[in-house]
Amino acid sequence: MSLATLQRELIPIIEEQLKSFYYSLDFGQSQELQDMIAYHMGWGEEGGNHGKRIRPLLVLLTTGAYGRKIEDALQAAIAIEYLHNFTLIHDDIEDDASIRHGRKTLWKKWGLAQGINAGDALFSIAQLAMLELEHTSSQPTALQAMKEFNCTCLHLTRGQYLDIAFESSKNISVEAYFAMIQGKTAALISLAIRLGGLIADQDENRLQLLAKFGEALGMAFQVQDDYLGVWGDPQVTGKSAASDLIARKKTLPIIYGLQHSDDFRNIWGDIAISIENVDEFANLLVSVGAQSYTRTKAEGFTNQAFSILEGLFPSKNPYSDALFELTETLLSRKY
Amino acid sequence: MSLATLQRELIPIIEEQLKSFYYSLDFGQSQELQDMIAYHMGWGEEGGNHGKRIRPLLVLLTTGAYGRKIEDALQAAIAIEYLHNFTLIHDDIEDDASIRHGRKTLWKKWGLAQGINAGDALFSIAQLAMLELEHTSSQPTALQAMKEFNCTCLHLTRGQYLDIAFESSKNISVEAYFAMIQGKTAALISLAIRLGGLIADQDENRLQLLAKFGEALGMAFQVQDDYLGVWGDPQVTGKSAASDLIARKKTLPIIYGLQHSDDFRNIWGDIAISIENVDEFANLLVSVGAQSYTRTKAEGFTNQAFSILEGLFPSKNPYSDALFELTETLLSRKY
Numbered sequence: 001m002s003l004a005t006l007q008r009e010l011i012p013i014i015e016e017q018l019k020s021f022y023y024s025l026d027f028g029q030s031q032e033l034q035d036m037i038a039y040h041m042g043w044g045e046e047g048g049n050h051g052k053r054i055r056p057l058l059v060l061l062t063t064g065a066y067g068r069k070i071e072d073a074l075q076a077a078i079a080i081e082y083l084h085n086f087t088l089i090h091d092d093i094e095d096d097a098s099i100r101h102g103r104k105t106l107w108k109k110w111g112l113a114q115g116i117n118a119g120d121a122l123f124s125i126a127q128l129a130m131l132e133l134e135h136t137s138s139q140p141t142a143l144q145a146m147k148e149f150n151c152t153c154l155h156l157t158r159g160q161y162l163d164i165a166f167e168s169s170k171n172i173s174v175e176a177y178f179a180m181i182q183g184k185t186a187a188l189i190s191l192a193i194r195l196g197g198l199i200a201d202q203d204e205n206r207l208q209l210l211a212k213f214g215e216a217l218g219m220a221f222q223v224q225d226d227y228l229g230v231w232g233d234p235q236v237t238g239k240s241a242a243s244d245l246i247a248r249k250k251t252l253p254i255i256y257g258l259q260h261s262d263d264f265r266n267i268w269g270d271i272a273i274s275i276e277n278v279d280e281f282a283n284l285l286v287s288v289g290a291q292s293y294t295r296t297k298a299e300g301f302t303n304q305a306f307s308i309l310e311g312l313f314p315s316k317n318p319y320s321d322a323l324f325e326l327t328e329t330l331l332s333r334k335y
Numbered sequence: 336m337s338l339a340t341l342q343r344e345l346i347p348i349i350e351e352q353l354k355s356f357y358y359s360l361d362f363g364q365s366q367e368l369q370d371m372i373a374y375h376m377g378w379g380e381e382g383g384n385h386g387k388r389i390r391p392l393l394v395l396l397t398t399g400a401y402g403r404k405i406e407d408a409l410q411a412a413i414a415i416e417y418l419h420n421f422t423l424i425h426d427d428i429e430d431d432a433s434i435r436h437g438r439k440t441l442w443k444k445w446g447l448a449q450g451i452n453a454g455d456a457l458f459s460i461a462q463l464a465m466l467e468l469e470h471t472s473s474q475p476t477a478l479q480a481m482k483e484f485n486c487t488c489l490h491l492t493r494g495q496y497l498d499i500a501f502e503s504s505k506n507i508s509v510e511a512y513f514a515m516i517q518g519k520t521a522a523l524i525s526l527a528i529r530l531g532g533l534i535a536d537q538d539e540n541r542l543q544l545l546a547k548f549g550e551a552l553g554m555a556f557q558v559q560d561d562y563l564g565v566w567g568d569p570q571v572t573g574k575s576a577a578s579d580l581i582a583r584k585k586t587l588p589i590i591y592g593l594q595h596s597d598d599f600r601n602i603w604g605d606i607a608i609s610i611e612n613v614d615e616f617a618n619l620l621v622s623v624g625a626q627s628y629t630r631t632k633a634e635g636f637t638n639q640a641f642s643i644l645e646g647l648f649p650s651k652n653p654y655s656d657a658l659f660e661l662t663e664t665l666l667s668r669k670y
Contacts, residue, residue: 094448113429124488153459
C-alpha cells in the first residue's frame with residue numbers, strides 16, 4: 001500500500017473527525033463564532049481551500065507504523081490540526097496578511113477583535129479534542145500527551161516571538177534563526193510524530209527518537225524551503241525566481257549573508273530588490289558562501305531525519321512505508 | 336479568623352506560587368517574551384499595580400472550606416489567574432485599551448503582534464499550571480479539572496464574541512446580554528469555585544451547587560456594577576455619576592432602555608451625553624422602568640448566591656466564613 005493509497009483513505013477520515021468533533025461543541029448564542037472558525041477551516045457555505053492536513057496524517061501514520069489502530073490516535077491528530085490552525089489565525093493578524101489559500105483571512109473578513117477571539121476559541125477546542133484521548137488511551141498517557149501538547153504550545157510562541165522580533169532587527173544570528181524555525185516549524189511536526197508513538201505505547205527512549213526525527217524533518221523542510229526561495233527553479237517551485245529576496249524575507253541564506261558579508265549588508269540596506277537586479281543579489285550570496293552553507297545545513301538535517309527514520313522501524317508495514325515515502329516527498333532534493 | 340486575616344495569609348502565597356511556577360519555565364532565546372508577561376502580571380523592574388487575585392483566592396477558600404489543605408489547590412488557583420490575565424492581554428487589544436492598572440497595556444508597549452503572541456503564551460502557561468494538579472490530586476480528578484477548565488475557556492470566547500458583536504449592534508436583547516456576561520464574568524468565577532470543590536473531592540451534586548453559586552455571584556456582581564454605573568453614588572463608587580452613560584457602555588439598564596423605550600432609543604442615538612445632560616438620561620431610564628428592572632435582577636442573583644451558599648457549608652470553619660464574608664463584600668448593597 002503506497003502513501004497515495006493511505007492518504008486517500010486517511011485524509012477523509014481526518015476531515016470527517018475534524019468536522020464532527022467541531023460541530024458537536026455548543027456555541028450557544030455565539031453561532032457566528034462557530035461560522036468564523038468553520039470558514040477558516042474551509043467548511044460551510046463560504047468555505048474552500050485549506051491546508052493539506054499533513055500534521056494529523058503524521059500522527060496517524062506513526063501510530064499505525066507501530067501496529068496500533070489509527071482510530072485511537074484520531075483525537076490527537078485533529079487536536080494537532082486545530083492547534084496548527086489556531087496559530088495560522090493569529091499569525092495572519094500578526095503578519096497583517098489578507099489572503100490565505102486564495103480566500104480572505106478570517107480577521108480581514110470579521111475584523112481584528114473577532115479574529116483574535118476566534119483564534120483563542122480554536123486553541124481551547126484543540127485542548128478539548130486532546131482531552132478526548134482518555135477514552136482510547138490510559139489516563140497516564142492522556143495526561144502525558146496533554147503536557148507535551150502544551151509544552152509545544154509554549155515553544156510555538158517562543159518561536160513566534162523571535163519571528164516577530166526579527167522583522168525589526170538588523171542583526172540576527174543564525175543560531176537565533178535556528179531557534180526561531182525550531183519553534184515555528186519543527187516543534188509541531190516533532191510533537192505530531194512523538195504523540196503518534198506515545199499513543200502506540202512506545203517507551204521514552206523510542207519517543208525521544210521519534211521527536212528527534214520529527215524535529216530533523218521539520219528543520220530540513222524549512223531550510224530546503226529557504227534554499228529554494230533564493231535558488232529554486234521557478235519551473236519546479238511554482239514561485240518566481242529568488243522570490244524570498246524580492247519579498248525581503250529574512251531566511252537562512254539572507255541572514256548568513258548579512259552576518260558574513262559587508263557588501264551584502266550594505267546593498268541589502270540601500271538598494272530595492274526587483275526582478276531586474278535579483279540575480280546579482282543571489283549571485284553575491286553564492287560568492288559569500290551562503291548557498292553552500294544553506295545546502296550543507298539542509299543536507300545535514302535531511303540525512304539526520306533519514307538516518308533516525310531507518311533505525312525506527314526495523315519491521316516494515318504499510319504505515320511505516322508511507323512514513324518513509326512522505327519524508328522522501330517532503331525532503332525530495334530539488335536543488 | 337476573618338477574611339482580612341486569611342487574605343493577608345493567602346495572597347502572598349498565591350503571588351509567590353504565580354511567580355515561582357512562571358519563572359521555572361524555559362523561555363530559551365525568547366527572554367523578552369518572559370519579560371512582557373511578567374510586566375503584565377505586575378512583576379520585575381517595570382512592574383507595578385495588578386489585579387486583586389480574587390479568583391485564585393476563591394479556589395483556595397473553597398478547597399479550605401471542605402477541610403482539604405489549600406496547598407493541594409494552589410496550582411489550580413494560579414492556573415485560573417494566568418487564564419484570567421491571558422484574557423485581559425487579548426481584551427486590551429480587542430478594546431484598543433492603552434492603560435490597565437495605571438500602566439501602559441502590554442500591546443501598547445510591545446506592539447500588536449507581540450501582544451497577541453504573549454497572550455497565547457500565557458494561555459499555554461495556564462494549561463501547564465493546571466496539569467501540575469496530577470501531583471496533588473488523582474489522575475481522574477486532574478483530567479476532569481482540565482476538561483472543565485477548557486470548557487470554560489471556550490465559554491469565555493463565546494462571551495467575548497457577543498461583547499465585540501454588541502459594539503456594532505443597535506438591537507441587543509437582554510437575553511443576549513445575560514449570555515454575554517455569563518461568559519465574560521460569571522463563567523470564570525464559577526469555575527474557580529467548582530474547581531475548589533473538585534480538588535476537595537466533593538461529589539458531582541455538590542460541584543453543581545458550587546458552580547451555580549459561583550455563577551450567581553458573578554452575575555450579581557456584574558449586574559450590581561451595571562446599576563452603580565448609572566445610579567451609583569460617586570462618593571461610594573469612586574467614579575463620576577452615571578459614568579457608564581457618558582462612556583456609552585451598553586450595560587443592562589441601557590439595553591433595557593433601548594429595548595423598552597422609543598424615547599430613550601431616539602435620544603441615545605441622536606444626542607451626545609455629557610456631565611451636563613446625564614441626569615436627564617438617568618431619569619428617563621428610571622421612568623421607563625430600567626432602574627427597578629436592574630435592581631430586581633441584581634437582587635435576584637444576589638439572593639440566589641446567598642441562598643445556595645447557606646446550604647453549601649452546614650459546618651462552619653474559617654475558610655467557609657471567609658467565603659461568606661467575601662461574598663458579602665463583593666455583593667454589599669450600595670444602592
